[in-house]
């Protein structure tokens with residue numbers, strides 16, 4: 001059911017753009033007002049969210065990470081899984097962000113049988129999620145970088161090279177981008193696993209499906225424009241350039257399908273800061289990834305503890321000796337000795 | 340705030356990256372579509388299809404022509420607009436009029452950052468200055 005909510009909302013959004021632009025006469029709204037608003041919400045929302053996270057207290061290191069902890073000198077320790085200094089922690093972060101190392105450790109629970117027929121739970125390594133995530137994220141990144149051809153003049157050489165490399169198979173005209181196929185393959189699996197596995201379906205919310213369908217919608221509308229309908233790219237570039245130069249013009253040659261693509265992107269931008277997609281910023285603030293495991297090397301003080309002066313037992317007894325004797329509690333120094 | 344300066348620095352770098360399209364064009368007022376050198380009136384007065392159709396679909400037409408000619412031996416294209424017949428040929432039909440690749444084809448291809456592989460095999464004619 002949750003999947004249908006997600007699908008329904010994305011279809012409704014696409015339809016709204018199609019009707020709004022293609023006949024509704026609201027091109028100004030969809031082409032100008034909404035894109036500026038979406039970028040503003042994304043930038044401000046992202047910054048506020050990160051600053052809000054930055055303000056939350058980080059009391060001490062969380063050492064529950066994989067790998068042998070550093071202890072005695074003759075026991076080799078896992079330098080990058082369980083780092084004790086900043087340098088190795090930076091390496092762990094880079095590996096995490098670029099290669100999704102934690103996800104690579106993903107396991108799946110399987111209900112099997114022991115040799116004598118009793119049911120037994122087993123845990124197996126499960127790499128498909130990691131593979132789909134890598135395909136999806138890197139394709140997304142490359143597609144967004146390639147899209148910079150709509151916002152630059154002259155188009156910088158690295159972007160031209162990327163365009164050339166991504167269409168190197170020289171299939172069809174306009175040439176097929178490999179990232180388009182890999183993007184859909186990655187997204188397809190991320191969606192399929194939520195639908196196919198009962199355990200994952202059980203924990204999937206409408207928001208999980210919405211994010212997936214929204215990005216699938218963006219991908220399909222882009223692919224439709226490029227390979228099926230064909231749009232007037234140079235007119236679109238005139239529009240995109242005018243948008244980033246803050247003097248928007250909307251050439252009438254632009255087909256409505258473009259505004260469906262654009263509107264879904266705007267929804268993604270505006271939705272981003274409030275959604276689980278903020279893991280883009282959140283991964284950098286993960287305490288189990290970005291803090292070295294040095295709680296046995298350095299003394300960490302809980303930063304919001306009140307300053308408490310040391311109060312020895314002797315001083316305590318000096319303060320309360322009479323009351324203690326009266327209550328029959330044993331004291332080290334007797335009342336007479338004190339006098 | 341703990342490690343506030345590092346977080347702030349990271350945030351600023353991120354926001355600088357995502358606003359690239361805006362600051363990269365800072366100060367520019369307008370971007371004009373490239374000006375194409377069209378064949379003079381005595382060479383041709385109209386293309387095989389309408390201008391709008393050609394702008395959107397020319398790559399598809401060429402791809403279809405390639406398949407029709409090479410795989411099916413069909414060489415005649417009948418225009419959708421006026422049912423005129425044309426020979427399906429990049430070199431002998433398109434580039435007979437649009438003979439200056441640099442002043443016509445490349446203009447949009449460069450700004451759209453596309454590098455069609457047509458000319459991996461076909462050689463663009465020497466511009467006659469049409």
Ligand code: HEM
Pocket residue numbers: 140143144146147150174177180183218219220221222223225226227230231233236240258261262265268
């Ligand atoms: C989240 C951001 C976006 C994603 C994931 C995305 C995805 C895609 C994909 C997968 C394609 C298919 C062809 C290709 O890969 O180049 C495409 C095409 C296209 N996109 Fe986007 N897009 C995004 C943002 C935008 C924006 C902001 C614009 C313009 C304002 C835009 C304009 C276009 C156009 C004009 C095409 C057609 C390209 C062609 O026919 O060659 N896209 N998009």
